[in-house]
Amino acid sequence: MTTKTAFIYDWVDERLGLSELAVFARKKTVPVHAQSFWYYWGGISLFLFLVQCFTGVLLLVYYRPGAESFESVRQITYVMHFGWLIRSAHSWSANLMMFSILVHMFSVYFMKAYRKPRELGWLSGMGLLGIASVFGFSGYLLPMDELSYFATKVGLEIPAAIPIIGPSIASMLRGGPDVSEFTVQRFFALHVVVLPALFLPLLAFHLWLVQKHGNAAPPSEEAKPLRERKTMPFMPNFLRKDLAMWLISLNILALLASVFPWQLGKQFDSLAPAPMGIHPEWYFMSPFEMLKLLGMVKWLQGEPGEIAGILLFTIGIALWVMIPFYDTSRDSGKRGRAAHYFGLVAVFALLATTAIGYWTIR
Amino acid sequence: MSSHIVLEEPKMNTAEDSEKATRRAFLVAAGAAGLCYTAALAYPIYRYLASPEEMASSATAVKEVSLRDAQKLPAGSVLMFKFGTSPAMLIHHADGTWASLSAVCTHLGCTVQYEPHLDRIHCACHGGVYNAYTGANVSGPPPKPLKKFNVAVGENSVEVSRS
Numbered sequence: 001m002t003t004k005t006a007f008i009y010d011w012v013d014e015r016l017g018l019s020e021l022a023v024f025a026r027k028k029t030v031p032v033h034a035q036s037f038w039y040y041w042g043g044i045s046l047f048l049f050l051v052q053c054f055t056g057v058l059l060l061v062y063y064r065p066g067a068e069s070f071e072s073v074r075q076i077t078y079v080m081h082f083g084w085l086i087r088s089a090h091s092w093s094a095n096l097m098m099f100s101i102l103v104h105m106f107s108v109y110f111m112k113a114y115r116k117p118r119e120l121g122w123l124s125g126m127g128l129l130g131i132a133s134v135f136g137f138s139g140y141l142l143p144m145d146e147l148s149y150f151a152t153k154v155g156l157e158i159p160a161a162i163p164i165i166g167p168s169i170a171s172m173l174r175g176g177p178d179v180s181e182f183t184v185q186r187f188f189a190l191h192v193v194v195l196p197a198l199f200l201p202l203l204a205f206h207l208w209l210v211q212k213h214g215n216a217a218p219p220s221e222e223a224k225p226l227r228e229r230k231t232m233p234f235m236p237n238f239l240r241k242d243l244a245m246w247l248i249s250l251n252i253l254a255l256l257a258s259v260f261p262w263q264l265g266k267q268f269d270s271l272a273p274a275p276m277g278i279h280p281e282w283y284f285m286s287p288f289e290m291l292k293l294l295g296m297v298k299w300l301q302g303e304p305g306e307i308a309g310i311l312l313f314t315i316g317i318a319l320w321v322m323i324p325f326y327d328t329s330r331d332s333g334k335r336g337r338a339a340h341y342f343g344l345v346a347v348f349a350l351l352a353t354t355a356i357g358y359w360t361i362r
Numbered sequence: 363m364s365s366h367i368v369l370e371e372p373k374m375n376t377a378e379d380s381e382k383a384t385r386r387a388f389l390v391a392a393g394a395a396g397l398c399y400t401a402a403l404a405y406p407i408y409r410y411l412a413s414p415e416e417m418a419s420s421a422t423a424v425k426e427v428s429l430r431d432a433q434k435l436p437a438g439s440v441l442m443f444k445f446g447t448s449p450a451m452l453i454h455h456a457d458g459t460w461a462s463l464s465a466v467c468t469h470l471g472c473t474v475q476y477e478p479h480l481d482r483i484h485c486a487c488h489g490g491v492y493n494a495y496t497g498a499n500v501s502g503p504p505p506k507p508l509k510k511f512n513v514a515v516g517e518n519s520v521e522v523s524r525s
Contacts, residue, residue: 058411080410081406083413086410
């Protein structure tokens with residue numbers, strides 16, 4: 001370093017403590033083992049979230065919520081140069097982000113990375129997944145085409161089925177008795193103001209925890225004596241691989257967004273019948289199908305079936321969220337195995353109901 | 363023996379040189395590829411954000427505007443209209459003459475106003491005054507006269523065109 005850059009560095013360092021960060025970054029390592037591949041998925045999710053922020057702001061430049069929402073999305077898609085590409089990238093990236101978050105969650109689950117001291121990492125991650133789902137649900141309505149209209153209509157039937165308070169929750173979300181421009185206006189506020197305001201601090205907390213505790217090694221690695229375990233430095237080795245993964249993700253996204261541009265349907269019409277073959281997005285297919293299947297059980301038919309479905313689903317999610325407090329540590333023994341089987345059942349149920357859902361689209 | 367050494371030395375050098383050369387070539391190629399990649403990402407974003415600007419520039423190319431029924435404009439009054447993308451005035455003077463001028467103040471771009479009682483054009487922003495017949499800057503800060511257009515009064519409309 002020349003004296004001038006050294007002077008600037010010292011000035012900033014004295015005020016921000018850069019050298020402490022540098023020492024921390026040098027010391028940080030990442031475990032190396034057969035399952036190391038799964039460590040990239042949190043980073044990929046983060047990258048896709050950044051893409052969402054960026055493309056989201058670009059869409060915000062021309063999007064107009066309320067009564068003009070369909071017209072403005074039509075303008076973005078067909079009039080503005082490359083507007084179709086920006087919108088397509090936003091939609092594709094949303095789907096890829098949901099996918100990578102799910103992969104990240106299941107890899108954390110099966111590596112048992114939620115165990116002490118990482119319980120809060122798991123809980124904040126579940127919170128982020130929950131908010132991401134609401135992001136998906138609210139964003140889906142914004143173009144106000146036929147599909148978004150019916151998806152929101154059907155989706156809001158789920159909170160509406162909650163006994164007693166359900167209907168008022170649903171109409172509060174809807175802003176009236178039916179999906180209208182009031183709904184799109186409040187979903188817009190939710191999508192671009194409320195949800196980011198909740199998501200960003202939680203994300204910062206989640207990332208801070210990862211720095212604090214480091215990457216968890218799976219139980220098979222933890223069983224090995226310390227000297228047999230391999231690690232690699234985070235700076236620059238893992239970071240370089242992380243960035244390579246980001247680049248791969250960006251290329252896949254660019255390919256999907258440009259080769260399979262996201263479609264815009266007809267403008268919604270509250271008098272038109274639902275289009276044939278309408279179905280939820282893939283990440284909502286499983287809960288949708290589970291609720292439908294439970295509603296078909298004979299002694300539960302009708303409203304009790306819906307309520308039973310929601311109840312069962314809520315219990316399942318609650319158990320899933322609380323897993324760090326059941327399977328607490330390396331010495332969990334039987335509980336550890338039970339948690340593992342619970343995970344397998346969850347994956348199977350998710351895949352099976354999704355498959356049935358797509359199979360039975362009429 | 364020494365001839366062997368002499369023979370080997372240049373060989374080593376070329377190998378080293380070519381290695382250096384390939385490394386340089388690689389770095390240049392990687393840099394160029396990175397630049398192309400960034401440009402490929404930035405270009406659609408630039409065009410997307412510049413869309414309204416491009417649409418407006420096709421509107422500025424307008425050479426002539428036809429104002430329907432404007433021939434009925436009473437004497438001593440003004441009609442504001444859009445010439446391309448910017449506001450303009452069609453003035454029917456009390457003496458029966460017509461004038462059409464740009465309504466964008468040459469000082470800082472405010473929209474100016476025709477004042478029939480004083481028969482002048484006034485800008486409220488900084489007090490600029492223009493001649494309502496010629497567009498000449500009379501007083502105040504405006505540095506230049508207002509742009510004047512040609513007027514042709516027809517039976518059903520008034521045609522305004524760039525001079």
